[in-house]
Amino acid sequence: LRRLREIFAELLGVPVEQLLAGGNASLTLMYDTLAYATLFGVPGSERPWGREEKVRWICPVPGYDRHFSVCEALGIEMVTVPMTADGPDAAAVAELVANDPTIKGMWVVPTYANPDGSVVTEEVARALVSVPAAAPDFRILWDNAYAL
Numbered sequence: 001l002r003r004l005r006e007i008f009a010e011l012l013g014v015p016v017e018q019l020l021a022g023g024n025a026s027l028t029l030m031y032d033t034l035a036y037a038t039l040f041g042v043p044g045s046e047r048p049w050g051r052e053e054k055v056r057w058i059c060p061v062p063g064y065d066r067h068f069s070v071c072e073a074l075g076i077e078m079v080t081v082p083m084t085a086d087g088p089d090a091a092a093v094a095e096l097v098a099n100d101p102t103i104k105g106m107w108v109v110p111t112y113a114n115p116d117g118s119v120v121t122e123e124v125a126r127a128l129v130s131v132p133a134a135a136p137d138f139r140i141l142w143d144n145a146y147a148l
Contacts, residue, residue: 026144058103097134128140
């Protein structure tokens with residue numbers, strides 16, 4: 001539905017080609033993304049994540065319990081980092097992912113992160129997406145469900 005994606009692309013300020021529109025919740029899309037990675041891997045993966053000895057995921061705390069449930073359901077070990085007033089502790093994330101290829105990604109809720117209503121500042125967002133990761137298939141799942 002390109003027209004629907006065009007409407008939301010304008011509202012969100014992103015290129016229409018980078019927008020996925022589905023008839024479901026963002027949590028469903030994120031679960032499906034991790035389930036796919038577990039079964040088949042993602043670009044950069046040597047193998048499906050389900051065939052790895054260990055898969056770990058960074059979870060800012062306090063965070064969103066349903067994100068934690070997705071990790072738990074798929075057997076992904078959760079690694080916590082503190083949530084600050086500006087977003088996840090980017091220095092802690094950088095330290096964790098630099099040398100640990102088992103860390104495949106992290107959750108980020110950029111707007112109104114539960115339960116404190118924190119937001120991710122542009123500075124922290126830029127730091128997070130610039131972090132060199134030991135895992136070539138490291139991902140950030142950016143749950144912007146509260147953007148509008």
